[in-house]
Amino acid sequence: xxxxxxxxxxxxxxxxxxxxxxxxxxxxxxxxxxxxxxxxxxxxxxxxxx
Amino acid sequence: xxxxxxxxxxxxxxxxxxxxxxxxxxxxxxxxxxxxxxxxxxxxxxxxxxxxxxxxxxxxxxxxxxxxxxxxxxxxxxxxxxxxxxxxxxxxxxxxxxxxxxxxxxxxxxxxxxxxxxxxxxxxxxxxxxxxxxxxxxxxxxxxxxxxxxxxxxxxxxxxxxxxxxxxxxxxxxxxxxxxxxxxxxxxxxxxxxxxxxxxxxxxxxxxxxxxxxxxxxxxxxxxxxxxxxxxxxxxxxxxxxxxxxxxxxxxxxxxxxxxxxxxxxxxxxxxxxxxxxxxxxxxxxxxxxxxxxxxxxxxxxxxxxxxxxxxxxxxxxxxxxxxxxxxxxxxxxxxxxxxxxxxxxxxxxxxxxxxxxxxxxxxxxxxxxxxxxxxxxxxxxxxxxxxxxxxxxxxxxxxxxxxxxxxxxxxxxxxxxxxxxxxxxxxxxxxxxxxxxxxxxxxxxxxxxxxxxxxxxxxxxxxxxxxxxxxxxxxxxxxxxxxxxxxxxxxxxxxxxxxxxxxxxxxxxxxxxxxxxxxxxxxxxxxxxxxxxxxxxxxxxxxxxxxxxxxxxxxxxxxxxxxxxxxxxxxxxxxxxxxxxxxxxxxxxxxxxxxxxxxxxxxxxxxxxxxxxxxxxxxxxxxxxxxxxxxxxxxxxxxxxxxxxxxxxxxxxxxxxxxxxxxxxxxxxxxxxxxxxxxxxxxxxxxxxxxxxxxxxxxxxxxxxx
Numbered sequence: 001x002x003x004x005x006x007x008x009x010x011x012x013x014x015x016x017x018x019x020x021x022x023x024x025x026x027x028x029x030x031x032x033x034x035x036x037x038x039x040x041x042x043x044x045x046x047x048x049x050x
Numbered sequence: 051x052x053x054x055x056x057x058x059x060x061x062x063x064x065x066x067x068x069x070x071x072x073x074x075x076x077x078x079x080x081x082x083x084x085x086x087x088x089x090x091x092x093x094x095x096x097x098x099x100x101x102x103x104x105x106x107x108x109x110x111x112x113x114x115x116x117x118x119x120x121x122x123x124x125x126x127x128x129x130x131x132x133x134x135x136x137x138x139x140x141x142x143x144x145x146x147x148x149x150x151x152x153x154x155x156x157x158x159x160x161x162x163x164x165x166x167x168x169x170x171x172x173x174x175x176x177x178x179x180x181x182x183x184x185x186x187x188x189x190x191x192x193x194x195x196x197x198x199x200x201x202x203x204x205x206x207x208x209x210x211x212x213x214x215x216x217x218x219x220x221x222x223x224x225x226x227x228x229x230x231x232x233x234x235x236x237x238x239x240x241x242x243x244x245x246x247x248x249x250x251x252x253x254x255x256x257x258x259x260x261x262x263x264x265x266x267x268x269x270x271x272x273x274x275x276x277x278x279x280x281x282x283x284x285x286x287x288x289x290x291x292x293x294x295x296x297x298x299x300x301x302x303x304x305x306x307x308x309x310x311x312x313x314x315x316x317x318x319x320x321x322x323x324x325x326x327x328x329x330x331x332x333x334x335x336x337x338x339x340x341x342x343x344x345x346x347x348x349x350x351x352x353x354x355x356x357x358x359x360x361x362x363x364x365x366x367x368x369x370x371x372x373x374x375x376x377x378x379x380x381x382x383x384x385x386x387x388x389x390x391x392x393x394x395x396x397x398x399x400x401x402x403x404x405x406x407x408x409x410x411x412x413x414x415x416x417x418x419x420x421x422x423x424x425x426x427x428x429x430x431x432x433x434x435x436x437x438x439x440x441x442x443x444x445x446x447x448x449x450x451x452x453x454x455x456x457x458x459x460x461x462x463x464x465x466x467x468x469x470x471x472x473x474x475x476x477x478x479x480x481x482x483x484x485x486x487x488x489x490x491x492x493x494x495x496x497x498x499x500x501x502x503x504x505x506x507x508x509x510x511x512x513x514x515x516x517x518x519x520x521x522x523x524x525x526x527x528x529x530x531x532x533x534x535x536x537x538x539x540x541x542x543x544x545x546x547x548x549x550x551x552x553x554x555x556x557x558x559x560x561x562x563x564x565x566x567x568x569x570x571x572x573x574x575x576x577x578x579x580x581x582x583x584x585x586x587x588x589x590x591x592x593x594x595x596x597x598x599x600x601x602x603x604x605x606x607x608x609x610x611x612x613x614x615x616x617x618x619x620x621x622x623x624x625x626x627x628x629x630x631x632x633x634x635x636x637x638x639x640x641x642x643x644x645x646x647x648x649x650x651x652x653x654x655x656x657x658x659x660x661x662x663x664x665x666x667x668x669x670x671x672x673x674x675x676x677x678x679x680x681x682x683x684x685x686x687x688x689x690x691x692x693x694x695x696x697x698x699x700x701x702x703x704x705x706x707x708x709x710x711x712x713x714x715x716x717x718x719x720x721x722x723x724x725x726x727x728x729x730x731x732x733x734x735x736x737x738x739x740x741x742x743x744x745x746x747x748x749x750x751x752x753x754x755x756x757x
Contacts, residue, residue: 004177008184012161019157026149036101042078 065095065109068116070130072106072123075099080128087126094122106130127524148258151196155251158192159244166244182234182241189243193227196250199257218402222431223249229424242428245734249432252742259444282307282314285358299364307357312349316368319344321358327351349654354538406430409725422727430724433717433734442709445749450702453753459667459684459691466681468706469665470699472646476595476692477637477659479651480606480613483669484588484620486687487652489518489580493526496569496576501526504569504578506533507544507555515567516544516555518580543567585689589620594693598700600648605633607655633659650692652676667692698752705752709745716741 025031075081081099084106088097093111100107108119123130165181173181197220204220223246230241282305283291291306296314299305304320307313313326323341327350340346346359348368365371406427413423451461461467481487493501505528508520533553536546543556551572558568558577569576585591592602604624606613617624625636637659640647649656649663653676660666660679668680677683684691720737723729729737 004180011164012188015157015161019153022153023150026146026153031149033100033102036081036099039078039081039101043082 064112066112067107067109068119069105069107070119070123071104072099072128072130074128075101075104075106083126084123084128088122091122094119145258148199148254151199152251152254152258154192155196155247155254158188158196158247159251161188162244162247178239179234179237182230185241185243186231186234189227189230189247192247193223193250196247196254197223200250200253218406218431219249219253221403221406222246222428225424226428226432229421229428240425240730245432248739252739256444256742259448297365299361301361301364303361305359305361307352307359309352309354309356312351313346313359314348315361315365316345316347316363317359317361319346319357320360322355324355324357325353327353402431405721405725412725413727418727425730426724426727429727429729429734430721433720433724433729433737442713442745442749443706445746446702446705446709446752449749449752450698450705454682454691454695454698457691457694458686458688459682459695461682461695466665467699467702469646469681470648470695471703473648473665473696474600475640475645476600476602476648476650477605477640477663478602478622479653479656480604480608480616481582482652483650484604484616484689485582485584487582487669489515490583491515491519491522492579492581493519493522496578498528499531500569500571500576501528502531503533503548503553503571504555505529506531506548507536507546507553507569510536511538511544511555515580519555519567519578584616584619585687587688587690591689591693592620592622594690595696598693598696600696605636605649605651605659607633607653630655630658634662637662648696667695702752705749709748712744712748713741 072084075084081101084099085097088094088108093114095109095111097109098107099105106123110119120130162185165185169178169181200216200219200223204216207217226242226246230243230246233239233241282294282296282299284294284299285291285304285306299315305314305317309324319340319342321342323339325339326346327338340357345362346357348363348371363369409430410423410427413426414420418426447467450467454461461470478484493504496504501523505520505523508516508523509530511517531548533546533548536544538544543554545552545554545556547553548571552570553572554568554570556568556570558566566577566579569578595602603622604613604617604620604626605628606624606626607628607630608626610626613624613626625632628636633656637647637649641662641664646664649659649666650668651660651666652669656668657676657679660668660676665682666680667682667684668676670677670683670685682695684695716737720729720734724734
């Protein structure tokens with residue numbers, strides 16, 4: 001039973017971490033432009049004014 | 051990865067941000083072009099494209115005004131419109147709030163479930179109490195935060211002595227939480243925190259989907275009035291001019307309108323000859339020549355020479371403001387359309403309340419004790435909770451609109467799909483709807499060199515024909531020739547010098563052959579004809595509509611002759627020379643006959659009709675105002691998305707009805723079981739979740755509907 005003293009805080013902490021990451025990503029605007037993000041990977045960064 | 055373009059640090063305080071809608075953004079190349087090329091111009095610090103919203107935010111020097119930024123975007127090949135500060139701000143905030151609540155509820159649900167599973171698998175004594183306390187510790191803040199959208203809405207309804215879907219939800223959640231808290235404090239065996247939180251999670255999922263749908267709708271009227279000139283140069287009695295805001299203008303004032311300026315009020319030309327671009331009001335792409343005595347309207351753009359205009363109607367009395375008002379009124383009448391989910395919930399909520407109250411009273415009378423009676427009443431509230439109903443409509447609509455979007459049709463509003471499915475007659479505008487709307491130059495006869503010179507000249511002018519010519523040439527990959535000393539002469543054309551030879555784009559000598567321009571290089575002349583071609587699949591689309599029982603006819607504001615030619619070609623009935631009011635009246639007459647008209651149009655003169663129709667679709671090339679008045683916008687040169695929209699909308703409604711039938715069947719089985727006390731709140735929560743998943747799975751079948 002003493003294992004619970006570690007495992008429950010760890011489980012809760014990991015859950016909280018996920019929640020915080022989600023809230024941060026929303027605030028940071030990660031979901032504002034989902035289609036744009038999908039397209040941006042196609043942009044060639046090296047192409048500096050041909 | 052994909053970091054935003056770095057904004058220069060330091061001088062940022064002096065910069066301002068302006069946002070533009072750029073509907074022409076289609077691919078990664080467009081994003082790269084805008085974000086890379088714009089900051090190279092002096093005065094622009096950074097540009098950031100939002101591809102989903104088709105918007106570009108530009109950080110720039112305050113000295114640069116909107117028109118110069120629009121010009122800069124046009125030079126890159128994108129049509130742009132400045133947007134008001136943040137018309138979507140409120141909707142956007144609402145959706146973010148729901149998504150945050152959903153995240154919190156998801157976190158709470160998973161952790162409480164973890165604890166509950168260990169209780170069900172046999173934890174008891176001190177461990178069970180500890181787990182109950184932990185569950186309470188997580189559940190209370192989660193319910194307080196995630197439940198707010200429901201509590202607020204239920205409270206609003208109760209305050210106005212009404213009831214809605216959120217009232218049974220709120221009562222169920224609050225009762226379950228209170229009872230669980232009592233059990234926890236008293237050290238009892240059962241707590242139902244997981245049921246309450248799970249309920250909130252699934253309900254929030256439905257709400258968030260619904261909000262994501264509504265997010266596509268936008269403020270309707272602002273953009274329209276934004277097109278009107280905001281100020282005018284008023285000529286005083288002593289001949290001096292001064293700028294006055296549009297709201298301060300009075301009828302009878304004399305104003306000077308420079309070339310390229312938009313008119314701020316209606317009036318009569320007193321002096322000067324020029325051409326005006328009236329496309330906004332009439333949808334006609336050809337410039338209209340005006341001279342002394344001509345009536346001109348606010349929103350028109352003076353193209354070539356300065357005009358002196360005596361104002362007749364200002365501010366709210368202008369033709370443009372009148373159209374805006376008509377759109378507003380017509381749109382309001384449509385907003386009284388009751389969505390299918392609301393129709394269902396109006397009947398549903400009172401039944402749920404009475405059943406739960408009856409269950410509690412019945413078991414109390416039967417002598418079950420208040421605790422057991424309350425548990426049964428909660429189980430009834432939770433099991434009848436309209437999750438499956440709440441998801442039935444938005445899930446199907448989100449999937450269907452996603453499928454349509456991939457085929458080039460943007461549905462702006464969830465209720466639009468419901469209304470599209472009900473349409474039984476279609477009215478189509480001519481210019482820009484059945485046809486492509488922009489003059490296409492026939493450049494087949496020109497040599498490469500001639501094309502280059504034509505582009506060198508045409509790209510410097512804002513004249514619609516020049517723009518049409520430049521667009522055609524750019525599409526063909528023509529590089530402009532270096533034409534110098536370009537002059538634009540009102541009503542005559544453009545002249546310039548290329549390698550020492552005089553070149554010109556001018557009005558052809560015989561004006562009787564429709565839209566055309568004459569390219570002159572030295573002494574050789576080439577006539578470039580312009581046509582407004584029919585969309586390639588117009589006939590196929592009309593056939594597809596007819597196959598679905600939707601008859602079509604033409605309702606156009608254009609001159610009778612071209613409309614009749616087109617109508618004969620397509621085999622349709624046609625009404626020509628219809629004013630915005632006449633279009634509106636035609637729609638009202640159809641609606642009075644009990645028909646459900648679908649309006650497809652692009653011009654601003656279609657605005658009121660688009661807003662009044664049972665459902666409406668505008669092409670992506672339509673004026674901003676028309677796009678906003680319409681329920682859906684289709685992109686590209688094909689008309690087929692219109693027929694597809696009706697087809698998919700009907701499939702969607704079939705799925706929605708299936709979802710409702712399933713939800714009702716589920717309730718018919720589950721409610722009696724709950725009433726007789728055979729279901730604990732936990733089983734109720736699980737049954738409810740499973741029913742929600744079935745509804746979502748059924749809706750996913752729509753993903754293939756548009757193929």
